[in-house]
Amino acid sequence: MTPALDERNRIRAAMERILAGAPERSNGALTVVALATEAGVPRNALTQRHLDLKAEFYDKVRARGETPDSEKRLRQQLLKLKELREDDKAEIARLQTDLEALVRVVHQLTVENRQLRTELATPDTRVRVLPTQPRPTD
Missing domain, CATH: 1.20.5 (Single alpha-helices involved in coiled-coils or other helix-helix interfaces)
Known part of the structure; x- marks a missing residue:
């Protein structure tokens, strides 16, 4: 598995844990920082390399009727x-x-x-x- 693919998989898994309310490594906040911490990747992985996953995370948060912590x-x-x-x-x-x-x-x-x-x-x-x-x- 390539590092980028592994990173994407870890981000998706972290996204699911946070949205399920069961974070393992982060405080579970609905932020990119918490998502990066939960996935064990640097924050710039979400802000520079995987912008689509960051957008997907915020879309899922909004779809649940919640507002991301950063927006709050x-x-x-x-x-x-x-x-x-x-x-x-x-x-x-x-x-x-x-x-x-x-x-x-x-x-x-x-x-x-x-x-x-x-x-x-x-x-x-x-x-x-x-x-x-x-x-x-x-």
């Missing part, structure tokens, strides 16, 4: 990313509101600063000399 993890990750995106949207909206308020404050302070500088630059004609009171004599 990806779906969970997708949900988490969507939640984070919504959180980011809310944060961006809050920051935009804060930015608008800060721009208004900076504008108001700029106007006030300009007024104060103008007042300092012009002599104040409102300054008056107050009369002094006579000193009491001893």
